[in-house]
Amino acid sequence: xxxVIQSPRHEVTEMGQEVTLRCKPISGHNxxxxxxxxxxxxxxxxxxxxxxxxxxxxxxxxxxxxxxxPNASFSTLKIQPSEPRDSAVYFCASGNEQYFGPGxxxxxx
Amino acid sequence: xxxxxxxxxxxxxxxxxxxxxxxxxxxxxxxxxxWYRQYSGKSPELIMFIYxxxxxxxxxxxxxxxxxxxxxxxxxxxxxxxxxxTYLCAVYSSASKIIFGSGTRLSIRP
Numbered sequence: 001x002x003x004v005i006q007s008p009r010h011e012v013t014e015m016g017q018e019v020t021l022r023c024k025p026i027s028g029h030n031x032x033x034x035x036x037x038x039x040x041x042x043x044x045x046x047x048x049x050x051x052x053x054x055x056x057x058x059x060x061x062x063x064x065x066x067x068x069x070p071n072a073s074f075s076t077l078k079i080q081p082s083e084p085r086d087s088a089v090y091f092c093a094s095g096n097e098q099y100f101g102p103g104x105x106x107x108x109x
Numbered sequence: 110x111x112x113x114x115x116x117x118x119x120x121x122x123x124x125x126x127x128x129x130x131x132x133x134x135x136x137x138x139x140x141x142x143x144w145y146r147q148y149s150g151k152s153p154e155l156i157m158f159i160y161x162x163x164x165x166x167x168x169x170x171x172x173x174x175x176x177x178x179x180x181x182x183x184x185x186x187x188x189x190x191x192x193x194x195t196y197l198c199a200v201y202s203s204a205s206k207i208i209f210g211s212g213t214r215l216s217i218r219p
Contacts, residue, residue, distance in 0.1 A: 033207070042211040043153070043197065056206060091152055098143065098199070098207065100152040 004094045004101030012107045018080040021104045023092030024073055033093040034067055034077050049075065082108045112136060113200050115210035124219050128185040130196050132210055138203025142174055142181045145197040153197055157183065188217045
């Protein structure tokens, strides 16, 4: 199994631009989680899905953030418009035991 | 009080010794407990999970859970320099929400 796949691995964008992060979970896992990690705030749960349905999005910081899971093998996290304070590493994790993907390092200038 | 608390460290342990990492949690109804290791610049990696009171051993790692005292610990025997990393404790709360601690930095000195 290839594990959790995330793309892109690095993203540098200008403030105000739309950013889309992608995740392919491990096949057969019913749950998928999006996290953000910064030095200041540590690892924060943004949203999680179970069977493609969003269960808890209370961690999504603002309306600028949205997440979708159109099918069991794909999820996106979108930030529109992006701001410098969104700079962080964004992780996707799959399964109840949280197998993490390699992360996307986002820099917003 | 934070929901999941860990000492941020750094915790420095000589090579070959036992490293002891501790985590306390506030939700008495929590059911599942996890330990992750995160190397600098890498993603968290699951090491152990434990659901029942007592000890659970896997190789050099032992997780200990005490629900009455609301703590979970991770022991690393025969510590190696490659064990130097940040260790994250995570707890599934009674509301089925996973909450991570801020992590403990462990340094194994040769």
